[in-house]
Amino acid sequence: MKTIAVVGMTNNPGGVETYLMNFFSSMHKNNEVIFINTSPSLKIAYQDNILTRGGKIFDAEGEYSLKNYATRVKTAKKILQKIDADIVYVNALSVNSAYWVKAAKKLGISAVYHSHNDAIIRKKFGVKDIISTFLKPYNQNVLHYAKCLAVSESASEFMFNNANADIVYNSIDSKQWKFNQINRLKIRKAFRFEDDQNVIIMVVGLE
Secondary structure, X not given: OOEEEEEOOOOOOOHHHHHHHHHHHHXXXXXXXXXXXXXXXXXXXXXXXXXXXXXXXXXXXXXXXXXXXXXXXXXXXXXXXXXXXXEEEEEEOOHHHOHHHHHHHHHOOEEEEEEOOOOOOOOOOXXXXXXXXXXXXXXXXXXXXXXXXXXXXXXXXXXXXXXXXXXXXXXXXXXXXXXXXXXXXXXXXXXXXXXXXXXXXXXXXXX
């Protein structure tokens, strides 16, 4: 059994968090999965679900922004040592979390870095973004130590500059979406739709 430290779960139950729950579902039976919460003042998404199913959450202290660039590798190293991680799995939107890989390299443990996006949309471009852009080639070089995964060629190009990344397409559990006649009838009855009535459903996201 391996101890897998998972980085990337936030308090927002979005796409990355949903993917990480699928990852947890497939991995936790044969491994100890520990989610690292880098914002311990907030509960991570699906926290109760994780704990009920035997997962663990480590509330990490310290700062991880660019302002603390010089110390965050040391902080990450201490965290990975404390939980005795065998693997650190990072699901990130940018290369700015490469310090977890650098910490893993210093400890001689395995690291995986997973890219799910091919761009970052910003309302404005500030000083931190300029610094991040300047540091990106260095961080991409750090990621050479990790097993790099991406959901598409464009996600690989964005995150790794196509440096030996393996493409792993997103997948779903098809059983969840299998047609069910009983459910169909229940829903139509609840909304008073006729059996032969065509229905168009539109899902609108609210901010």
